[in-house]
Amino acid sequence: MKRLYTVINLIFACSLCCCAYSQNLTYYKSPEDDAGKLKEWTDATDKRYQQDLSGLSGKNKKYIEQFYTDRYKGIRKMYDQKEIVTNTEATGYLQSLFNEIAKSNPAIRNMEVRLAFLRAWWPNASSVGEGTLLFNIGLFNKLHNESQAAFVICHELAHLYLNHSNNAINNYVNTFYSEEFQKQLKKINQSEYQKNQQLEELVKPIAFGSRRHSREHEAEADSLALEWIKNTAFDVRDVTSCLALLDTVDRDKYNVAPPLSKTLNFKEYPFQDKWVKEERTLFSDLAASSEAESKKEQDSLKTHPDCSIRVNKLSARVQQYYNSNSRAFVVNEKLFKQLQSDFDYEIIDYCYRSGNVSRSLYYTLQMLTFQPNHPYLTFNTGRCLNKLYTSQKNHTLGQVVDLPSPYNDKNYNALLQFIQRVRLTDLAAFSYYFLQSYQSSLISNEDALAVLIESKDNFNKPDEKQQLIETYKKQFPSGKYHF
């Protein structure tokens, strides 16, 4: 119960913080990436990849090489798609946290680490295995303090230090390409019947074993991370508070149902209840029974142990290591909170930029509940509605929206159902009437003005559109949009 209040208070505090911040933030601007940092990291990634390849030997070299190449391509793709944040302030902050940890832990001081924020909405962090550590902004903006962030970094550093990723690759290749395993595969391949059943029987124990190892690796990483945190000024109690937080981390930060019937209800275009009428899909019961059936197996195949088990394993040591001089914030509390606030918007913006428009709209409408007149949020609502309109018109809606699913969050599903039910003309009307009520405040921004013009065009208001085009030309004579 206490934790729930903490979460509510946190949301309230964050919303206040965002409101205060919005006084200065006329329009949100994505953190500008640093070309120098980008080059430094990509060069280092290339170099490390080449080193990793040249260090390979043995009969299974080419299979390990394939894994390394796939991993390398994956990282380069994240750089190419600007998924990795190279912004000076954000990366500098993470580096400060790292330095604070490394200061009192010589073992990690000389490790090759590229610690970066990832523009991903889902709460996660990962150690790729070749020095790249990725901290999803969707996790960072749900943490309570720097000590929790420091634990996340230490946990991923521990995976890197213990070489878990590369060991897993080696284990996989050495198992699957061993003479014994290949002999069994050949035997299965030659058999006429029950091939798939035999394959399943062959692979299942390995899969279970691999997941068990993975869970063991998580416990090892937790343990080592705690040992490192203990040596710093961060509060070790936040190791367990962070693990406990992970149990509820999938909940939205602004955990409210988007108030569609309020936001998109206009005198000239009243909201229709049928757009949001709750309807259970025919197979929801079937999906539930299917999920329950496979839960037992899923539990055995989980890569991470339950958070409560992880907390229990560390609790005694946390109590033992606690130092009353330690602090929740050590490096820069103000910047921590500012980044959290920025990342709320960055998640929305990157979802839009990367083509996940339904999720961008979802988070925007949730935040609008707390900040109804926020210029960026109103602008992005219109921008998303316009994008839904053009995508639906061009039959590419499926590329920018998720489909409803019994496995989705209920609130998100409600928005997805709504998108599926409304017609093209409805989308045009929503954008037009919604933006119209904010027109005077949006008109001074180039992007927002372009979105306004598009809404007039979609809703077939040529005169209004022309008027705004004239305004645009006057305000932005060498603007980036051409009408």
Place this chain on the structure above:
Amino acid sequence: MKKHLCSLLLLIVLMMQQNSHAQSKMSIENIKSVYLRNSGPIIANEEIKGYFTFYQSDKIDKHTNEYTLQIIDENLNKVKDFKFTDSKNISLLESSYNGSDIMFMFYDDDQKMLDYRVYGMDGKQKFDYQRPVDKKTRNYIAEAISLNTEETQGKNLFSIEGRGFATAIPIRDGRQYTYEINFYETDKKKSWTYTPEDADRLAQPQFLGYTDSVVVFEVVKKEKLMSNKMESWLMGIYLHNGKKAFEFETNKEKYNFFPMNVSTFRNSSQFMVMGPYYDKDDRVIKDKSIGLGVWVMNNQGAITNAKYNSWEGDISKYLKIDARGRVDDLGYIYFHKIIQTEDGNIFAVGEGYKRVASALGIGLKVLQTASGAVSSSNTTKIKVTDMVMLKFNQKFDIQNAQIYDKNSNSIEMHGGADFTSAPMLAYEIKYIYDGFDYAFSQTDKTHTGFMVGYTDYVRSKDYKGLTFNAISYANNNITTDKINLKTSSSNMRIMPAKTGSVMIMEYFKKDKRIDMHMEKIN
């Protein structure tokens, strides 16, 4: 013009085939093989509620396979896998949902058996019904397998909400062509079979719908197989005991009436029948029809209302009709679907077809005649023309008519088609040549709107290829939409989807992958 969508139905697709590439070591992916046997929509109350895909997931022994029946919901989420072992020679012909249970209709070629399996929503099999296939019904099975397309889904297995499923099976015994109706309950294992009393005549039933007490069929009867004289009968059977409630020939009114399509009435135990009508003395094969008639009937078989719109009278105000009773340029009209909307309007969706001179047929005829042979070639071929939609009010007065242009589609017909009647030609184009471009219609449970889909082959500057076209009705407005279907996939299939959308299923041979995605219709 129609370019057939390459159907993935019955196409055994090797999804992850064995790999014979020269690779030094083997991997799981190279060995594992899964074959898609069949897929189709799951329909309940006219709405698409999901899809099934039926895979052969393993070979168990010489006679047995392991199968996986995967249920996908209307938003393409995988919700359940049913795994079972069965004969290697089973086929999944159809599935249907009746609001509480799903029925899958299998055919077991080893045991020569139709196997109707009932699954509850908990995913467990409740029970099954078996119906042996003998020489009398094997033609039906052959046809059911060969005609397994989106349009034939829902043609053999009919859901009766909350009660069970009905089937209509044609039976052939020597020169006798008859049928049987079966009803399978789903709350308890109970069934009945109805067989016609006048088995001497050729008869073929078509499911029309059901009320709270009666399931209704149209039965087309003929004296002889080659006869062009068709009789149309309407028949109702009581759901609780399988006894006949009514049966009568549709010429009982002042005209000879040939129902082409039938629709049950919304919120009523009544249903309506639509089709061309002729004078009593006219020969359907040669004479022009007078117009388009509509009957409203109750479930005792009484005609409570009849309305006849003549080509030259009411309909000609909206469509130009020529002297032969054909809509100018459009030809004859085959009505695919009649839809009554919640606002009381009735829409009839048709497609034009006409005979045109066949250069190939004339050439062959000349050659055959010159050689002294008796020519069996036609001098005409069939041209499938445009789509048409007629709008009627509740009193069946025509309100509007609109032709939707598309490219024509020519079909060289079998010998003797020159003398086939227009209704019979339509039947052959639809069921034998699969020649109409109409794809499917879909509506929601409350009938607030509907969508009619058809394909076209476009050759324009901007685009050359197959298109899917939609005519939609919503908020008292008709809108049209077009989706270009040209992609890099090896095969593509458009399937009906939840209201307002279509499902596009693409097979990428090179990647051995099947993509399913939804697109909303505007």
